[in-house]
Amino acid sequence: MKIFHYSAVVTILATALSCNLYASPKEPYTQAGFDTRTAEKQQAPIHWVSVEQIKASLSGKPPMNVSFDIDDTVLASSGCFYYGKQKYSPNDFSYLKNQNFWDEINAGCDKYSIPKEVARELIKMHQERGDQIFFITGRTAGKDDQVTPLLAKTFNIKNVHPVNFMGGHGQEVLKTKYNKAAGILKHHVQLHYGDSDDDILAAKEAGIRGIRILRATNSTYLPFPQAGGYGEEVIINSSY
Template sequence: MKLLTKTTMATILGLVMAVSAQAAPKEPYTQAGFNTRQAEEQQAPIHWVSIAQIKESLKDKPPMNVSFDIDDTVLASSGCFYYGKEKYSPNDYSYLKNQDFWDEINAGCDKYSIPKQVAKELIDMHQERGDQIFFITGRTAGKDDQVTPLLAKTFNVKNMQPVNFMGGHGQEQLKTKYNKAAGILKHNVQLHYGDSDDDILAAKEAGIRGIRVLRATNSTYTPFPQAGGYGEEVIVNSSY
């Protein structure tokens, strides 16, 4: 058996000490952190798409009917809902079933809502294709619909159709599980955009393509949905 020289033993000892020094924490961690392997393992396999990719996917298709949800999809309207909650039911969400709230909100509050850039770009793209735009919302209709003209002006919508208000007393008359699915089917919509789970599920129920728009990060509409959770496409950079 060949004996190791002092030089060889010293080299091996040095390597062992170096590896041990690298593996051992230098100081105790003071808060939760992450390493790159953990981060990559936690990444969800989301089907991200850009507006350009959506346009490309439609290049061989004739003009179609396309629909959009309103709140957090085309308008950042949380200010109106925050105002309404504070005025009509500060301690719960019963204001959403109060017709006075809907009468007031639909009659002009959206002049303070912020249009989302992603909505402008999507609507422009679809209108360039010759698509007809519809708006289908879970809001309850009010006495004075100022939402329709505001959306027409804000997004320069051609041949603007009245907003489809799918909430409220008419809901029980719907033949679909998800209220927006009724509006989608009524107008023969082939592509629907929305931020909520109900938007994606309504599109699935109607048998059409549903694409997720990210909810604004400062939205009061909580809890936030899991974008991509139903395998749907999710538009990048669409929270604003």
């Protein structure tokens, strides 16, 4: 019986070797692909977190001030910026320095912006904790701030604070390298969320925890940043 088993193993190995030696010639690939070993080597060591994990990390801590960027963080607002570019400077980005654009964009265009689900979850979680919500944006202030009431209604924010517009002359509040750091310091914020590198770097400059929200996938704000590139936490499934 033992001899039979040994012979069977030898036969199987010999057959496998024979199949390998006489395999059909390799056909050329018709498109780019990947192998699992290469793909795994390319995976970045990103610190992914969920809303529930953030909530757990704050357990036992007293209510705090928390801030959010607006564009591509709580609102998918590329439509407004695309419209403004076509109207004010279709061939370049000078519209971003045109006060007429900001006056128009902040006066109601965001009623067409799409709220991000991750923002709903985060704001709900923080309000249940008793945290105060602030919005700190790189936008330039306009003549009529319709952004604050829209955000309050969209996200059901209690005791909403006026949006901090840090573009233009907003940086005069405090002298900082990154303009949003001025707003963070002004309001004693302890946790800031944003999609851009400036959001994370502003949080670092202010000495607080900065968490990356993935930029809306269809955003016109290019190039896309490298989420996790500064070692910050990145929220999973947060592009929408």
